[in-house]
Amino acid sequence: MNEKQLIPTYIGKNKGLKFIVPEELFSLNLDQEQKIDRETARKFSRYLKGTFKGFQLARKTKYGNEYNSKIDVPEGFWESFQEKARSMGVDLISFTPVEEDFIFHNLKVFGRNAIILGMEMKWNEIKKAPSIETEIECFRVYQELGDLTIELTEFLKDKGYKSEAHHPFGGKLLIPPLVVSSGLGIIGRMGMVITPEFGPRQRWSLITTDARLPNPAPKDLKGMEEYCLTCGSCIKNCKGGAILEEPIERIKGSGIKTRIDRSKCIKSILNYNYCSVCLKICPQGHPKKKV
Ligand code: SF4
Numbered sequence: 001m002n003e004k005q006l007i008p009t010y011i012g013k014n015k016g017l018k019f020i021v022p023e024e025l026f027s028l029n030l031d032q033e034q035k036i037d038r039e040t041a042r043k044f045s046r047y048l049k050g051t052f053k054g055f056q057l058a059r060k061t062k063y064g065n066e067y068n069s070k071i072d073v074p075e076g077f078w079e080s081f082q083e084k085a086r087s088m089g090v091d092l093i094s095f096t097p098v099e100e101d102f103i104f105h106n107l108k109v110f111g112r113n114a115i116i117l118g119m120e121m122k123w124n125e126i127k128k129a130p131s132i133e134t135e136i137e138c139f140r141v142y143q144e145l146g147d148l149t150i151e152l153t154e155f156l157k158d159k160g161y162k163s164e165a166h167h168p169f170g171g172k173l174l175i176p177p178l179v180v181s182s183g184l185g186i187i188g189r190m191g192m193v194i195t196p197e198f199g200p201r202q203r204w205s206l207i208t209t210d211a212r213l214p215n216p217a218p219k220d221l222k223g224m225e226e227y228c229l230t231c232g233s234c235i236k237n238c239k240g241g242a243i244l245e246e247p248i249e250r251i252k253g254s255g256i257k258t259r260i261d262r263s264k265c266i267k268s269i270l271n272y273n274y275c276s277v278c279l280k281i282c283p284q285g286h287p288k289k290k291v
């Protein structure tokens with residue numbers, strides 16, 4: 001019998017969108033000046049290793065899709081899928097078609113639609129930024145969200161839908177504009193997605209799939225946008241001076257904008273326990289804060 005070929009749904013064409021995970025981040029360590037006990041060090045090491053392992057595993061989820069061709073879903077399928085995802089620890093979930101412009105150049109994506117998954121980074125740890133506790137929380141969420149994204153992807157593949165996992169530490173697509181398309185949040189002036197539930201305090205992952213998606217219920221996010229326009233606190237308080245007043249185009253003609261000076265931000269991340277001060281600063285992410 002001939003082996004069936006694995007055919008990608010899309011191959012990224014946007015030359016202005018290159019996939020780069022800064023290598024420096026793979027050598028992250030805890031700041032030894034801040035004393036930590038052995039148990040905390042072990043926890044950090046577990047989350048860090050789990051994140052990098054999950055990042056590699058997600059890349060392999062495309063395999064096993066060779067005979068997956070289902071598109072239609074039975075009644076109630078997405079309701080029980082969302083229930084399952086929430087029981088595993090997903091806090092936010094929505095759906096949107098994949099937009100080809102947001103696929104990193106030359107990368108192959110399997111599945112025409114995207115399921116967006118978000119997981120909260122807890123305020124009690126984020127409010128201590130920059131600190132070891134905050135850094136550990138960031139990697140806890142990378143690891144846990146990454147692992148469950150892979151598990152949910154395997155579930156869809158087992159049901160016969162061509163699907164691929166995209167890890168929160170780095171996938172094949174630019175996630176923020178897809179989250180905005182799905183209606184879960186807006187792009188804040190810090191360049192990250194902010195949501196009514198957690199402000200900027202969540203990580204995002206994706207599952208691309210051929211399964212036919214439901215239409216998400218729209219949310220009214222106008223108030224958040226207006227608040228953001230008059231706030232500017234993240235720009236004033238960014239620890240690395242990395243947040244720009246006005247967005248700039250990443251590469252001329254790409255149509256992809258950025259609000260962060262990446263090299264300044266990475267320097268701050270490496271020098272100050274993953275920094276994350278912007279996550280603490282944003283008033284829209286403070287618990288119970290009504291805006
Ligand atoms: S992580 Fe630090 S340097 Fe980077 S944008 Fe946030 S506050 Fe600024």
Ligand code: SF4
Nearest residue numbers: 188228231232234282
């Ligand atoms: S800190 Fe203020 S300006 Fe920055 S993203 Fe949050 S609400 Fe918007």
